[in-house]
Amino acid sequence: MVDKKSPLPMYxxxxxxxxxxxxxxxFRPSDMIPSERELSETFDVSRMTVRQALNNLVSEGILYRxxxxxxxxxxxxxxxxLQGMTSFTEDMKARxxxxxxxxxxxxxxTAPFDISRKLNVKEDADVYKIQRIRYADQKPMAxxxxxxxxxxxxxxxxxxxxGSLYSYVEKKKKQQIxxxxxxxxxTTADENQAVLLDIPVDAAILYIERNSILSDGTPFEVVxxxxxxxxxxxxxxxxxx
Amino acid sequence: MVDKKSPLPMYxxxxxxxxxxxxxxxFRPSDMIPSERELSETFDVSRMTVRQALNNLVSEGILYRxxxxxxxxxxxxxxxxLQGMTSFTEDMKARxxxxxxxxxxxxxxTAPFDISRKLNVKEDADVYKIQRIRYADQKPMAxxxxxxxxxxxxxxxxxxxxGSLYSYVEKKKKQQIxxxxxxxxxTTADENQAVLLDIPVDAAILYIERNSILSDGTPFEVVxxxxxxxxxxxxxxxxxx
DNA sequence: CAGTGGTCTAGACCACTAC
DNA sequence: TAGTGGTCTAGACCACTGT
Numbered sequence: 321m322v323d324k325k326s327p328l329p330m331y332x333x334x335x336x337x338x339x340x341x342x343x344x345x346x347f348r349p350s351d352m353i354p355s356e357r358e359l360s361e362t363f364d365v366s367r368m369t370v371r372q373a374l375n376n377l378v379s380e381g382i383l384y385r386x387x388x389x390x391x392x393x394x395x396x397x398x399x400x401x402l403q404g405m406t407s408f409t410e411d412m413k414a415r416x417x418x419x420x421x422x423x424x425x426x427x428x429x430t431a432p433f434d435i436s437r438k439l440n441v442k443e444d445a446d447v448y449k450i451q452r453i454r455y456a457d458q459k460p461m462a463x464x465x466x467x468x469x470x471x472x473x474x475x476x477x478x479x480x481x482x483g484s485l486y487s488y489v490e491k492k493k494k495q496q497i498x499x500x501x502x503x504x505x506x507t508t509a510d511e512n513q514a515v516l517l518d519i520p521v522d523a524a525i526l527y528i529e530r531n532s533i534l535s536d537g538t539p540f541e542v543v544x545x546x547x548x549x550x551x552x553x554x555x556x557x558x559x560x561x
Numbered sequence: 562m563v564d565k566k567s568p569l570p571m572y573x574x575x576x577x578x579x580x581x582x583x584x585x586x587x588f589r590p591s592d593m594i595p596s597e598r599e600l601s602e603t604f605d606v607s608r609m610t611v612r613q614a615l616n617n618l619v620s621e622g623i624l625y626r627x628x629x630x631x632x633x634x635x636x637x638x639x640x641x642x643l644q645g646m647t648s649f650t651e652d653m654k655a656r657x658x659x660x661x662x663x664x665x666x667x668x669x670x671t672a673p674f675d676i677s678r679k680l681n682v683k684e685d686a687d688v689y690k691i692q693r694i695r696y697a698d699q700k701p702m703a704x705x706x707x708x709x710x711x712x713x714x715x716x717x718x719x720x721x722x723x724g725s726l727y728s729y730v731e732k733k734k735k736q737q738i739x740x741x742x743x744x745x746x747x748t749t750a751d752e753n754q755a756v757l758l759d760i761p762v763d764a765a766i767l768y769i770e771r772n773s774i775l776s777d778g779t780p781f782e783v784v785x786x787x788x789x790x791x792x793x794x795x796x797x798x799x800x801x802x
Numbered sequence: 803c804a805g806t807g808g809t810c811t812a813g814a815c816c817a818c819t820a821c
Numbered sequence: 822t823a824g825t826g827g828t829c830t831a832g833a834c835c836a837c838t839g840t
Contacts, residue, residue: 329827355805366830539636557740558741612826
């Protein structure tokens, strides 16, 4: 049941309970789960608390509601895509590979026009330019170039870049990283990319440009990545409105 | 203020009111908006109703909360990406281009293995295979191949395909289309694709495979699209958990 | 008709932040 | 300490679905 003295909120405990019952196949896909009033009695909580739990599960795509009918268990996800925004290291780990990298460039430089616009800084402002080769299982996977505002992170150094850049950012700005806007395109390798990625000139490249944003809406980073198309596919979920 | 007799829910009216006040710059980015208790007084509704409105705006990325401090206006989005899952026609319209298409193939056939798995049907089940060239402003943009289960849509015909496939699906299954799992890769054009898309052999192609899913979690469609990389970039937002 | 989810109220106590 | 958002209660009325 639920523990009213637990530090965990009751709606969270109810979420976990229902998820487990789906896992154990006590509730199966397209089954109706007990009504909100019934759940509020069995858990001995108010109906609003049950609704908060169910709303979260609906937004996770685990349940769905039908007006006047009930709340139902959604079909199992056939292939679990990489959910959410991840670092290269997390991404490779989820794909069962080991990530490593080699730093090519770490410098302060004047922001190129497109970068200054996307970082929301002045046109001649200084930015860090960080370029790395990213390896998966010791083989080249991508060339990644990051740009961050010097103004926003005055004390950023090479040591920090070798660790987790994202946890540094979240600690520094005392804010969560909320989301990123992405642009994905296909290109072919130029000579420089071909050498660095160990592929033929004109081989297919998956090119991703990402603009990362804090929870207050401030952009803090632009990342340009050129992935070997033979080794990397981008997987995501998109939602209809 | 809010109209208590309106058929629109009060939380929705409050959402719209706050969005307008941000639009009019009455509330500016990083401003604290009035507290929940204050808003509940001025709108003359309960605090829970205000919270429902604010929660929706937070999940849209328009506001953000800080525990013990208040609720704040997020920075303006610099570039508005195409939000959510769209049809080719909607996508082109948002990019300021006119969509058209030519039907190449409409047939019933036995499902290829990968398709049957993704549509969650038996291995030898019948599926529709629909292949079209998609044009933007009269120039070839993509080759799109759709697969749908014959069992799920027994009466699908060429006429329906020429209209809006998604509204047909939503009407037929009495359910909303909820989301899609996507895989994006880069390839180079083979001879057939080069001819159909009017590009050189080995030119870059952005290849997107999409598995579309109803709100009860049932997959109903697999789409494979080969886009001309010189004309098409894929834009999206991703969220950190 | 009885049952369901959708909306809403008028309170309450808590943990956290800032002064 | 005063104010904030986070959680929770015990009710209520509504529109909608299925029988």
